[in-house]
Amino acid sequence: MLKARVMPCLLLRNEGLVKTVKFKDFTYVGDPINAVRIYNDMEVDELVFLDILASAEGREPPYKLIEEIAGECFMPLSYGGGVRSVDEMRRLFSIGVEKVLLNTAAYENPDLVAEGAALFGCQAIVASIDAKRGLFGKYEAVVRDGRARTGLDPVEYAKEMERRGAGEILITSIDRDGTWEGYDLDLTRRVADAVSVPVIASGGAGSVEDIGKVVKEGHASAAAIGSMAVFQAKGLGVLIKFPKQADLARVIG
Amino acid sequence: MITIVDYGLGNLSSIKNMLRRLGFEAAISADPAVIERAPKIILPGVGAFDNGMRNIRARGLEAVLNRKALEERVPTLGICLGMQLLSDSSEEGRERGLGWIHGRAVRFSFPEAPARLKIPHMGWNSVSVRSSSLLVKDFLPEMRFYFVHSYHVVCDEPGDVLLSAEYGGPIAAAVQKGNIMGTQFHPEKSHKFGMILLKNFAEM
Numbered sequence: 001m002l003k004a005r006v007m008p009c010l011l012l013r014n015e016g017l018v019k020t021v022k023f024k025d026f027t028y029v030g031d032p033i034n035a036v037r038i039y040n041d042m043e044v045d046e047l048v049f050l051d052i053l054a055s056a057e058g059r060e061p062p063y064k065l066i067e068e069i070a071g072e073c074f075m076p077l078s079y080g081g082g083v084r085s086v087d088e089m090r091r092l093f094s095i096g097v098e099k100v101l102l103n104t105a106a107y108e109n110p111d112l113v114a115e116g117a118a119l120f121g122c123q124a125i126v127a128s129i130d131a132k133r134g135l136f137g138k139y140e141a142v143v144r145d146g147r148a149r150t151g152l153d154p155v156e157y158a159k160e161m162e163r164r165g166a167g168e169i170l171i172t173s174i175d176r177d178g179t180w181e182g183y184d185l186d187l188t189r190r191v192a193d194a195v196s197v198p199v200i201a202s203g204g205a206g207s208v209e210d211i212g213k214v215v216k217e218g219h220a221s222a223a224a225i226g227s228m229a230v231f232q233a234k235g236l237g238v239l240i241k242f243p244k245q246a247d248l249a250r251v252i253g
Numbered sequence: 254m255i256t257i258v259d260y261g262l263g264n265l266s267s268i269k270n271m272l273r274r275l276g277f278e279a280a281i282s283a284d285p286a287v288i289e290r291a292p293k294i295i296l297p298g299v300g301a302f303d304n305g306m307r308n309i310r311a312r313g314l315e316a317v318l319n320r321k322a323l324e325e326r327v328p329t330l331g332i333c334l335g336m337q338l339l340s341d342s343s344e345e346g347r348e349r350g351l352g353w354i355h356g357r358a359v360r361f362s363f364p365e366a367p368a369r370l371k372i373p374h375m376g377w378n379s380v381s382v383r384s385s386s387l388l389v390k391d392f393l394p395e396m397r398f399y400f401v402h403s404y405h406v407v408c409d410e411p412g413d414v415l416l417s418a419e420y421g422g423p424i425a426a427a428v429q430k431g432n433i434m435g436t437q438f439h440p441e442k443s444h445k446f447g448m449i450l451l452k453n454f455a456e457m
Contacts (some may be wrong), residue, residue, distance in 0.1 A: 001329045001378065001379075001419055002374065002376050002377070002378045002400075002420060003376060003377050003378070003397070005376045007378065031375065040444065043444050043445060045376070045377055045399075046399075067259040070266070071266070071270055073267075074267075074270075074271055074274070074441070074442065074443075074447065074448070075399065075442055075443070075444050076399055076401070076439075076442045081302075081408065093264065093299075095266065096264055096266050096267050096270075098401070098442065118301075120299070120300055121300045121301060122373070122401070122403070123299075123373045123403065123439075124299065124300075125374060167373055167375075167403075168375065196371060196372060197371055197372070197373075198371045198375050199378075200374075211299060221375070221376070222369055222376070226257070
């Protein structure tokens with residue numbers, strides 16, 4: 001049967017890997033190419049790279065670096081960060097990227113998701129939604145790397161993205177990001193139950209048990225891990241790592 | 254040299270990279286003259302059926318592909334959309350397929366279990382071997398591959414199904430009819446498992 005996927009979600013900042021906490025406080029983690037080689041040897045399910053400055057700086061994706069990464073990657077590779085046009089998508093696919101993530105651009109240009117899906121297939125377009133809990137505990141979708149509020153309910157927004165042709169949704173809890181406290185199961189489940197496309201949960205994974213919970217209780221089709229893939233443990237130093245297949249099988253099998 | 258057909262769709266460099274890692278050089282080409290000389294052909298593809306067939310026809314590739322696969326009978330491997338194009342038609346579109354392995358691509362639908370089975374079928378799934386072939390030589394007891402598709406091929410001849418997978422019922426994960434093969438999954442994205450299969454193809 002189809003296994004739930006577990007994927008390192010790696011953040012690029014000026015072409016180096018970093019990790020954040022609640023989308024702030026960058027810690028430098030290392031060289032992305034080196035990390036890819038290690039994840040390749042560990043046979044991870046899939047890799048996601050997000051350039052967290054590209055959108056804010058109005059830059060294009062770092063194509064040369066992405067091409068190098070893709071050359072080392074024998075599993076599916078997704079890229080997000082500053083993707084604003086179908087030409088950029090086309091170029092990313094031609095250099096070996098499987099899926100592109102659209103975040104701010106999908107919000108600012110509602111037709112982009114539909115255009116991308118029509119040209120490249122919906123399975124190649126991931127709508128990436130960052131969610132923050134505001135006053136009274138209500139969730140809101142935010143864009144521009146957590147800096148601009150949309151006033152939209154992430155669940156309704158996810159449905160809209162699916163309607164426009166996104167083949168997958170990445171739902172990230174900004175509040176849980178980098179905290180090792182576990183995923184926001186409530187947020188994940190509400191999004192996953194509202195759409196018929198796969199949902200990748202992101203933000204807060206601290207243990208293999210957290211991964212199991214977000215799949216079983218959060219109804220996620222896939223779990224993105226950040227801190228767990230780049231640090232030895234909470235508060236400790238950098239280590240590129242991935243949970244053992246046997247441990248994952250135990251919690252999501 | 255193995256020739257990977259460039260008809261404008263698909264992740265060609267990943268296939269070339271994996272073959273290179275296995276020690277085999279491959280050429281990527283859209284030129285009928287180059288394809289004409291290929292000892293082996295890979296037909297990749299990601300995207301929509303009609304786009305695929307229209308691109309192949311617009312680039313004048315159908316005739317040379319038919320010659321190579323049906324007359325010269327070189328080992329030919331379709332990957333993902335490439336496998337779907339081997340069939341007669343698809344629910345996804347209106348174009349006629351290559352028609353090399355009779356059948357039709359149909360959309361996944363799960364009337365009995367709508368909530369949990371997502372479309373597309375996306376992720377790692379294990380396969381079962383349904384017949385014998387050099388393509389499955391040295392397969393490990395458990396083989397899993399990366400799938401990502403919303404349509405799956407239903408073959409007219411059950412004997413043409415080489416590998417099956419389970420997704421709301423059995424689906425054709427790979428097909429073979431003589432020299433013509435297809436994988437619905439992406440071997441070039443299935444690390445060690447994909448390498449076993451691509452190595453077999455390259456060594457044929």
